[in-house]
Amino acid sequence: MFGKRGTGVPHPAAPHTETPKTFSGGADVLTPERPAAPQQPKADLTPREPTARPREEAPKPTSPAPARSPQPARARSESYYDTKSQVFSALIETIDLSQLANLDPDSAREEIRDIVNDIIAIKNFAMSISEQEELLEDICNDVLGYGPLEPLLARDDIADIMVNGAKDVYIEVNGKVEQTGVRFRDNQQLLNICQRIVSQVGRRVDESSPICDARLPDGSRVNVIAPPLAIDGASLTIRKFKKDKLTLDQLVRFGAISPEGAEILKIIGRVRCNVLISGGTGSGKTTLLNCLTSFIDLDERIITCEDSAELQLQQPHVVRLETRPPNLEGEGEVTMRDLVRNCLRMRPERIIVGEVRGPEVFDLLQAMNTGHDGSMGTIHANNPRECLNRIESMVAMGGFTLPQRTVREIIVGSVDVIIQATRLRDGSRRITHVTEVIGMEGDVIITQDLMLYDMKGEDANGKIVGQHVSTGIARPHFWDRARYYGEEQRLATTLEAMERKSD
Numbered sequence: 001m002f003g004k005r006g007t008g009v010p011h012p013a014a015p016h017t018e019t020p021k022t023f024s025g026g027a028d029v030l031t032p033e034r035p036a037a038p039q040q041p042k043a044d045l046t047p048r049e050p051t052a053r054p055r056e057e058a059p060k061p062t063s064p065a066p067a068r069s070p071q072p073a074r075a076r077s078e079s080y081y082d083t084k085s086q087v088f089s090a091l092i093e094t095i096d097l098s099q100l101a102n103l104d105p106d107s108a109r110e111e112i113r114d115i116v117n118d119i120i121a122i123k124n125f126a127m128s129i130s131e132q133e134e135l136l137e138d139i140c141n142d143v144l145g146y147g148p149l150e151p152l153l154a155r156d157d158i159a160d161i162m163v164n165g166a167k168d169v170y171i172e173v174n175g176k177v178e179q180t181g182v183r184f185r186d187n188q189q190l191l192n193i194c195q196r197i198v199s200q201v202g203r204r205v206d207e208s209s210p211i212c213d214a215r216l217p218d219g220s221r222v223n224v225i226a227p228p229l230a231i232d233g234a235s236l237t238i239r240k241f242k243k244d245k246l247t248l249d250q251l252v253r254f255g256a257i258s259p260e261g262a263e264i265l266k267i268i269g270r271v272r273c274n275v276l277i278s279g280g281t282g283s284g285k286t287t288l289l290n291c292l293t294s295f296i297d298l299d300e301r302i303i304t305c306e307d308s309a310e311l312q313l314q315q316p317h318v319v320r321l322e323t324r325p326p327n328l329e330g331e332g333e334v335t336m337r338d339l340v341r342n343c344l345r346m347r348p349e350r351i352i353v354g355e356v357r358g359p360e361v362f363d364l365l366q367a368m369n370t371g372h373d374g375s376m377g378t379i380h381a382n383n384p385r386e387c388l389n390r391i392e393s394m395v396a397m398g399g400f401t402l403p404q405r406t407v408r409e410i411i412v413g414s415v416d417v418i419i420q421a422t423r424l425r426d427g428s429r430r431i432t433h434v435t436e437v438i439g440m441e442g443d444v445i446i447t448q449d450l451m452l453y454d455m456k457g458e459d460a461n462g463k464i465v466g467q468h469v470s471t472g473i474a475r476p477h478f479w480d481r482a483r484y485y486g487e488e489q490r491l492a493t494t495l496e497a498m499e500r501k502s503d
């Protein structure tokens with residue numbers, strides 16, 4: 001239909017050899033946080049789940065985060081850490097950890113607070129009430145939660161938390177990366193917290209397996225890379241999960257896209273164009289993908305494939321799939337490619353791939369090309385042209401030995417629109433291109449931009465000034481498709497309005 005589909009190139013023999021095997025948990029005993037000269041704890045300190053939970057059983061993103069109190073991320077004095085270390089040692093000597101592990105988090109917190117208050121009184125530490133309150137909260141977080149990370153995890157305005165060893169913690173707020181005063185006691189405490197995080201999804205991080213992906217119970221995406229690969233102590237990166245995902249209307253309000261641009265995106269989603277969202281790290285690709293899915297009809301059967309479930313589709317008929325890393329024995333991995341291929345046997349109407357970064361691109365292109373119109377995915381690339389190149393290299397990564405021209409024909413036959421998301425140097429995120437893939441001229445793929453972001457300069461506060469502009473295309477390549485879905489009038493009116501505003 002619409003002259004683009006059906007460049008039916010046979011699926012070449014795939015080089016893929018992974019066989020999904022059964023997952024064998026990989027339970028892990030959590031290591032409790034201990035002060036510099038620790039007493040041996042009698043049991044696991046944490047009342048969180050004592051045994052590892054397989055990844056697929058991780059709670060849905062909507063599950064509540066453990067109780068935490070937001071604190072400012074400010075630096076503390078050496079004497080604070082010294083006092084804390086002494087109180088901590090005394091606490092470990094006093095408390096019956098096995099009993100603590102049986103309590104619910106709130107009661108455990110209360111218990112710790114009572115004992116710590118007593119310790120402070122007996123040892124006669126000179127502290128103000130607010131200092132004491134801070135210390136109490138801190139120690140509770142160390143024993144029950146994610147230690148110094150807790151105040152950062154409690155904040156909603158943070159997009160990313162980046163820990164580079166025990167003493168350097170950065171956050172991204174409003175698109176800007178800034179250093180915090182938060183620090184860990186030492187690299188061992190940091191590693192213990194990393195271990196606590198990843199063991200909740202049945203994984204382990206140590207010298208023998210120093211790289212690990214996981215997620216927090218609230219759905220936040222986590223990556224850990226530990227020594228010896230990370231030279232200055234474990235590096236932990238957390239993409240905070242936003243329960244209330246940004247909507248397209250909010251993106252318009254932030255100036256990420258113009259109202260007319262947003263209307264075009266709605267039409268693109270509604271008329272089942274195959275869309276790739278391209279962008280750099282943290283440029284807002286997943287957010288945009290999530291926005292686009294909200295314009296899918298309620299009666300469509302959608303299958304999503306993700307490495308870490310981030311999308312929140314509103315439709316009722318959705319199957320959510322998630323890849324699985326290998327277990328501790330290196331077995332049981334289920335790759336994105338396995339998922340996308342399996343999708344095809346699940347009678348999907350649309351396939352949505354959270355992030356395309358390997359040979360699964362070929363399966364997604366095939367799906368787009370064979371009746372699953374309206375499929376979508378995101379790709380790491382800095383502009384639409386680079387996105388096309390990336391697709392070609394990813395096809396090559398899969399070991400397919402197709403002639404370049406054939407690969408390009410498949411791309412042209414599959415992808416309708418590339419939407420480019422960019423994080424600008426002032427920290428703002430913008431949709432900089434809405435580009436159609438329209439055909440081939442010789443061996444070259446031809447694209448046409450429908451909308452661009454025209455950067456004019458910056459204002460006195462260093463904020464980028466610019467405007468979303470029309471490129472003057474009155475009849476996009478997906479015009480027939482829009483007509484088929486009864487959206488041609490809306491498309492024409494929007495393009496006209498965009499053109500008028502650009503003059």
Ligand SMILES: Nc1ncnc2c1ncn2[C@@H]1O[C@H](COP(=O)(O)OP(=O)(O)OP(=O)(O)O)[C@@H](O)[C@H]1O
Pocket residue numbers: 158159160239242246251254256279280281282283284285286287288429430
């Ligand atoms: N237009 C926007 N304005 C403000 N914040 C935004 C915008 N788009 C996305 N964000 C925020 O930026 C952060 C990163 O967004 P998102 O996860 O969508 O990026 P991404 O490109 O998918 O990142 P990654 O490459 O790591 O997967 C999120 O906290 C999100 O809420």
Ligand SMILES: [Mg+2]
Pocket residue numbers: 285286287355378
């Ligand atoms: Mg993403």
